[in-house]
Amino acid sequence: MSYMIMFRGVSRFLRTNPVSGQRSMSQSSLVGKVAIVTASTDGIGLAAAQALGKRGAHVVVSSRRQANVDKAVALLQSQSIIVTGTTCNVGKGEDREKLVQLTVDQCGGIDILVSNAAVNPFFGNILDSTEDVWDKILSVNVKSAFLLTKLVVPHMEKRGGGNIIFVSSVAGYQPMQALGPYSVSKTALLGLTKALAPELAHGNIRVNCVAPGIIKTRFSSALWQNKDVADEFKKQLSIKRIGEPEEIGGTIAFLCSDEASYITGETIAVTGGMSCRL
Numbered sequence: 001m002s003y004m005i006m007f008r009g010v011s012r013f014l015r016t017n018p019v020s021g022q023r024s025m026s027q028s029s030l031v032g033k034v035a036i037v038t039a040s041t042d043g044i045g046l047a048a049a050q051a052l053g054k055r056g057a058h059v060v061v062s063s064r065r066q067a068n069v070d071k072a073v074a075l076l077q078s079q080s081i082i083v084t085g086t087t088c089n090v091g092k093g094e095d096r097e098k099l100v101q102l103t104v105d106q107c108g109g110i111d112i113l114v115s116n117a118a119v120n121p122f123f124g125n126i127l128d129s130t131e132d133v134w135d136k137i138l139s140v141n142v143k144s145a146f147l148l149t150k151l152v153v154p155h156m157e158k159r160g161g162g163n164i165i166f167v168s169s170v171a172g173y174q175p176m177q178a179l180g181p182y183s184v185s186k187t188a189l190l191g192l193t194k195a196l197a198p199e200l201a202h203g204n205i206r207v208n209c210v211a212p213g214i215i216k217t218r219f220s221s222a223l224w225q226n227k228d229v230a231d232e233f234k235k236q237l238s239i240k241r242i243g244e245p246e247e248i249g250g251t252i253a254f255l256c257s258d259e260a261s262y263i264t265g266e267t268i269a270v271t272g273g274m275s276c277r278l
């Protein structure tokens, strides 16, 4: 076989086998997709909305406060992102239903859910945490993630498939000191991802999770604002800096794109090399 014939054969193989060859730009495109991102008026949620919106998705942003929603909508519009905004406290059933219904009514369907909201009302020894603390943390961080999933799945099935992303934490793999109940709630999301993925695969719905390390947001400010505390954390990192919300947003957008078409039931740790798994 001459070199030329072999080359033609290889290039034809790469064109017809996208998994083996270079993928085209269009596979990262989310044009025509509708994406709900919870807790998306700040931090990681806002960055996820930006990343999905920049790839062409119509994003639905929400959080508890109308003023925060208005600010996020204005910011995303200024970046030419197609955006709809509404208030939604994910811990409230009526708010979750309103969010899903509004999305279907105003955007025509749902293709992507990024379940990003979480609370942490407790710092201290785990044995000092109360039933109220556990109820709050499990309700917002875990139960609402599942119940929102249950609400969106029928709409994704109508569209022929979709993507669900849970935002866990490095603390889900290795509980952080003084953050016991929160860490356990984040471990539960790793399990939820694995429990849902096989059941939803038949409907062409992929379920994945991201586990951020320490990312520069208001939520984690106690971990990076004080230089001594931040330096202590940096010792555990291969990349010696605190992460940026956009670095999580990009990973989420990748998982929602066709470039990740064979990934489901997986959690990607985005931690700057913080050791948190085998």
Ligand SMILES: NC(=O)c1ccc[n+]([C@@H]2O[C@H](COP(=O)([O-])OP(=O)(O)OC[C@H]3O[C@@H](n4cnc5c(N)ncnc54)[C@H](OP(=O)(O)O)[C@@H]3O)[C@@H](O)[C@H]2O)c1
Binding pocket: 038, 039, 040, 041, 042, 043, 044, 045, 062, 063, 064, 065, 066, 068, 069, 088, 089, 090, 091, 116, 117, 118, 119, 140, 167, 168, 169, 170, 211, 212, 213, 214, 215, 216, 217, 218, 219, 220
């Ligand atoms: N930052 C980190 O280092 C880090 C590391 C690992 C995992 N995470 C996870 O990343 C996710 C986002 O955290 P973040 O650091 O981006 O936080 P953030 O910058 O403080 O943003 C929090 C967002 O959540 C909204 N929010 C709070 N409670 C809500 C509720 N009950 N329902 C709906 N929205 C709510 C807030 O807006 P309103 O006040 O208007 O509601 C705001 O938009 C969380 O799941 C967190 O556990 C963060």
